[in-house]
Amino acid sequence: MSNGATETRSRAGADERSGSSAIAEQPKASASTPGNEESKKLKRDQKRRLEDTDRETLIQLFRQMLLVRRFEEKAAESYSLGKIGGFCHLYIGQEAVAIGCISVLRPDDYVLTSYREHAHAIAKGITPEAVMAELYGKAGGCSHGKGGSMHMFDSSVNFLGGHAIVGGQIPLATGVSFATKYKGTDRVTLCFFGEAAVNQGSFHESLNMAQLWKLPCIYVCENNQYGMGTSLERAMSLQDVAQKACAYDVASEFVDGMDVLAVREATQRAVERARKQSLPTLLEFRTYRFMGHSMSDPGNYRTRREIEKHQERDPLKLFRATLAEEKILSDKDFARIEEEVKAEVDKAVRFAEESPEPDEGELYTNIYADEQ
Amino acid sequence: MSNGATETRSRAGADERSGSSAIAEQPKASASTPGNEESKKLKRDQKRRLEDTDRETLIQLFRQMLLVRRFEEKAAESYSLGKIGGFCHLYIGQEAVAIGCISVLRPDDYVLTSYREHAHAIAKGITPEAVMAELYGKAGGCSHGKGGSMHMFDSSVNFLGGHAIVGGQIPLATGVSFATKYKGTDRVTLCFFGEAAVNQGSFHESLNMAQLWKLPCIYVCENNQYGMGTSLERAMSLQDVAQKACAYDVASEFVDGMDVLAVREATQRAVERARKQSLPTLLEFRTYRFMGHSMSDPGNYRTRREIEKHQERDPLKLFRATLAEEKILSDKDFARIEEEVKAEVDKAVRFAEESPEPDEGELYTNIYADEQ
């Protein structure tokens, strides 16, 4: 790593930079089996970060994390009822990443991500109604029912999808950041992808171009430790994703993705680097997916026990606990927010249910821009 | 880098492992602008290595380097006379790499490479006749005139081509080494490619699989510092190719590609690793292309001066000087070898000239294995 942007990483000392597989273990260990020491330390860091964040923001972060959690739970319900078709990749367990990252962006910054994008879409400003309606394949959906679960788009909030080819969004985001620089703006582009996407050639080709041309693109790897049923270890020879930045001289950080404030802090540094110096960053957030890969996942590639272990560090639970201890929110407040969020999600479902199917004529629109 | 396979590299000290762009410069400096100190040191190393190599081998190495040099000169001549068509990528200046590497292989080891493969084909055991005839597009060519300059093949000497899509041979070679391991043999696969091919996704995807599955594949990057008209610096954000192995936990070495004995020594270590431990290695040989990218290259992307500077370290000249100083070969010997080599190349041209064009019926053979 270079550009000294390795705060989190450098904690573990110098040999961590040697590229030996040893370090690959370190972060994995830290995230997947949180020792008592570890979590105490995390608590301390979190408290420190609390001070630097204003109350409104803290509440907003919690509210949003809760919103996307409840949204996904409802989506799962609708899916089981057959009201949502196709695949449906839920985000439960990873909320701290999308909410934390996107919370530091400006409205005119861009976001691109994969098929696991409901939370990102909502965080960037698409209404839960429009996202749910898209899942229902209705005309009121953010892609007018043509994209579905994996292809949410909204140009008005600079949410550029929703891409279903693993790794496909990485060159696209690189191009978006190329355009913002070309136009002389200081807009930043955030590109989310899973750790399994890192094995795709498109990751390699993109990071090289991004550093070669100094593009303000932030590559956010949501390392939930599984690509479908394949664990990190079974797919990657060196499992330290952040470390891979060394092959491109790109700045990188490894961060606990269960801690929304840690996510925010790291993203802020990357956004600074992008906006001020027009330089890319690779961020690895270690997180975990509590539900199956998609609704059809039997999930027999991991144990209940493993999932439960990670659920002890449920990002929502952790953050709620902190907010409570710090007396930032009372039980009454939490109850009220739960109420509001529930109402918002129910409203989204109602909207989706009532929204009409796309007009049959839509089958032949939007193929070429000319007809527009 | 890991596995401690960084002899050459570690010379430059510890910080060299930190992945900062600084090191990217170091090897470049060493190879492209050889200071007096540098070259003295190289001389010493070379002498040391002389002791460990028997006379017969030394002579054979020189003879082969001279043979492919003269072969390419003749190919250029025939091309100018319009007797060879298509592209024609000459190897002049890089002889120490193909000859050095392949000299440590067993006949049953495999070699795959790019379109710049005349020397590799000859080094692996295809006769100059068959290679020249292929350039002429004649029935006597090693691919019976169907492959041409970029697609030399000979199954009898385990030379598996000759591939014209930049980076395309890298997954192929990975698969060949997968097969040798699957079959329980200790055969090694050598895969040559240029430094520009390193930017292709296929390089990234292959090195990950090779280390993940512990495949006995040796990835040989012939870093001649240009991909067509584009210099290393203009195409690669981190120009230290060997360093990129850190992203996969693959062992790697950076080696002076103008010193045939250094090439041999490094390749021997990699072959050991592959044969004994079934592990991959990435070798970067810094070298230089004295001729144009292909016969049609105007070459206005670099100066005469730059080329001449590198020609001072012409691998053939360097090695000849050492052999002379060490009294391993006398001027008479050199003259004799020149004679023999010239005769061999002339014989190749005669063969190519006299070999018939492929029978017209050949147009429709070899499309499917069935008809065989």
Place this chain on the structure above:
Amino acid sequence: MAVITMRDALNQALREELQRDEDVFLMGEEVGAYQGAYKVTRGLLQEFGEKRVIDTPITELGFAGLGVGAAMAGLRPIVEFMTFNFSILATDQIINSAAKMLYMSGGQFKIPIVFRGPGGSAFQVSSQHSQALESWFAYFPGLKVVMPSTPADAKGLLKTAIRDDNPVIFIEQERMYGLKGEVPEDPELTIPLGKADVKREGKDATIVARSLMVPLALKAAEELEQQGISCEVIDPRTIRPFDIDTIIESVKKTNRAVVAEESHPFCGVGAEISAEITERAFDYLDAPVRRVSGADVPMPYAKNLENLAIPGVAQIVAAVREVTYS
């Protein structure tokens, strides 16, 4: 004969060929521990172990090329694409390496490899995950392309494909994995590539259908029977090599032809079949060959639009009535 699903028929073929030949191995995303994204490879890891059933990283270009290299060195790889949509990332290795190697090496390196997986339309997964690519692969000399429409064909054709010394693109229809049919037990059951199958005999019109369209064409034929129109339904089964003779023979009898396909029309396999029929049986045709193809649009997500994009029995019936001027 046992009645089993297309999925299980394919699974049997894979198991039998893995048992039969040590050089055969299977690789792809989630083919092992996960038992296959569509469960076609269920149980194979347990039976044959990690050496021969290999889970790969998500690197389609890489492992497709690795497979071709392994074939050059004497193995017989079966490479599964979780879906053929992802083979688009691997086309360079499939076309430039697998299809051309034998030719450009002057006959020295055959590439006995099978690229298989589900293709065609899926259920509400939108345009990046729902498309027919057979015409892409069939365009290239050097490749064979197979598309079964019944469990028995699937098993027999896959076994032949695995034993074939050429690269074979084997496309299974994602919507048909659950389709049931009788499959002979015979472990030596193989079906030659390049041999069409007359799924139903008739005299008034010829319907050429493949993959998902075969059951629909048979339904259409039944409906038309009621209306007094007798249809012959032919499933080419192999797109390359293509058994045009069986089709021409039929057309010379019926003098009318309809091609049904779920793929896009432009430069599709239907276009090739239509052109071939006209070139070879022009004087026998009482009507121009009609194509019933998938809508010429990227696949939409919404169920109602998706249904409109995929041809149904009604369109096939209408096309037959058109060519029979009834």
Place this chain on the structure above:
Amino acid sequence: MAVITMRDALNQALREELQRDEDVFLMGEEVGAYQGAYKVTRGLLQEFGEKRVIDTPITELGFAGLGVGAAMAGLRPIVEFMTFNFSILATDQIINSAAKMLYMSGGQFKIPIVFRGPGGSAFQVSSQHSQALESWFAYFPGLKVVMPSTPADAKGLLKTAIRDDNPVIFIEQERMYGLKGEVPEDPELTIPLGKADVKREGKDATIVARSLMVPLALKAAEELEQQGISCEVIDPRTIRPFDIDTIIESVKKTNRAVVAEESHPFCGVGAEISAEITERAFDYLDAPVRRVSGADVPMPYAKNLENLAIPGVAQIVAAVREVTYS
């Protein structure tokens, strides 16, 4: 009017459009410092600078995707493939991103991008570097595909392609860069996409030819004129959208059609044209449409074999005589 080469006509189009619109930029391998592998981009780096003329690493998938992303954010990229052979590595981004983005986003994101470069047969570079891929791209709704056959068409069509709001695949024939022809000076010279051009009028037979085959078809027409057969030669120029009407009109007049192409026949553009003509003008046809296509083999290196693989005037003449029963 100045007489210039196809190469210079393309260069003019690029220069004029770069001058006209700040959002237009050009990227690809060796397009800048090297002045283009085939010199089509000569002088552009010097005139427009490194911001707008960008040399890329050899990462076709990466920079094709980068181009599509830049288009999503409002730029109008021109992405050069050194040759279209290498676009095979980028098909995922071309098909799954460029072609489908507008549709799957419900009309929100248009992708105004041009992918251009030489395609078709080259001179003795064997099978990985010599192939025709137009049918691959034309298969997909969402893409436009253009193949000019004269310097004037090349300039006018490229300028239109760059101004088009859709992804356009612009295939220049590698062997035709040196071809000379008259080109109007007019900087506003544009030629609409989707409009065929009648290159020669005639009454006995229609020859539909594109790209490299157009000059050969015209030569064949001259020869046939001597033999008393008057041929109409139509160049569709755009493969998608395809101007079938102009062709049908001609066939209704001549009652006979031949399609000439250097591509492989199977599922090629010729198959589509043949099928379309038959579907729409069956009753006007006095003979089945004949296709003259490139050999159905990977391109061989040897000059004598390569010559046999590419259709020539003789084959076109023979095909016309066949359909005219002369």
